Amino acid sequence: MTRWLVWSVMMCLTASCGGDTTPDAAEADGRCVWNQAYQENTAADTVEAILAGAQGCYVLIDPFEAAEAADAIPALQTAGNTVGCYISVGTCEDWRSDFADRQAHCTTTEWAEWPGEFFVTDTDGMLAPIKARIDQLAEWGCDMVEFDNMDWASDPEQNGAFGVALSPEDAVAYYQALCD
Numbered sequence: 001m002t003r004w005l006v007w008s009v010m011m012c013l014t015a016s017c018g019g020d021t022t023p024d025a026a027e028a029d030g031r032c033v034w035n036q037a038y039q040e041n042t043a044a045d046t047v048e049a050i051l052a053g054a055q056g057c058y059v060l061i062d063p064f065e066a067a068e069a070a071d072a073i074p075a076l077q078t079a080g081n082t083v084g085c086y087i088s089v090g091t092c093e094d095w096r097s098d099f100a101d102r103q104a105h106c107t108t109t110e111w112a113e114w115p116g117e118f119f120v121t122d123t124d125g126m127l128a129p130i131k132a133r134i135d136q137l138a139e140w141g142c143d144m145v146e147f148d149n150m151d152w153a154s155d156p157e158q159n160g161a162f163g164v165a166l167s168p169e170d171a172v173a174y175y176q177a178l179c180d
Contacts, residue, residue: 036069037062037086037146047072055079062086063140064096064133073141085142087133089126089178090149090171091117101129107162119152119162123174130178150175 034050037060047068050059059081063070076083092099092106094116105125106118120126137145153164153171 032057034059034081036060036066051075051079054081057081058084060084060086060146063137063142070140077141077143082143083141084144084146085137085140086146086148087130087137088117088149089130089147089175090120090152092120093117098129098133101132102126105129107164109162111162117149119158119164120174121162121164121166123166123170123177126174127177134178147175147178 032054034045034054034057036044036047036050038044047061047066050061051072054076056079059076061069061072061076061083063073063085064087073083091111091114092102094103094110096102103118105122106120109118111117111119134145150171153159153166154168158164159166
């Protein structure tokens with residue numbers, strides 16, 4: 001289980017959408033954390049392992065990446081888990097089925113640190129495709145949505161290198177529009 005990574009994302013999400021920003025909020029009430037979504041910098045838990053072991057936990061999954069994750073949501077909730085579902089809101093990912101809908105709103109230069117990802121350049125244009133993802137997550141029954149890559153507009157040097165003309169304030173307005 002990868003507490004530190006999930007906590008950092010949860011903190012970012014709850015802060016931008018007005019939720020509880022207490023770092024130990026879930027741990028204080030005895031919850032555990034399982035992670036199927038973040039696979040690049042840590043070993044992810046498998047859906048099978050989560051189904052076998054998660055009870056009364058926070059479970060982060062990426063139902064767009066694995067159909068078995070989407071299919072597991074009802075069983076995870078029956079076991080008393082809170083299911084968070086992952087989406088990247090600051091990048092376009094070329095392996096996603098909706099990449100063509102999002103590509104025009106992102107850089108043409110790939111982010112070298114994460115192959116296949118391109119930074120958002122047009123938050124207005126990204127609203128409809130990301131809201132469609134959020135609607136799909138709601139249909140699947142996700143309890144919450146975890147936004148990833150929320151800090152993409154906060155690095156002026158990186159923005160200049162990629163031609164991103166967005167400020168941190170633009171990013172916050174975008175997150176708030178998604179939360180609405």
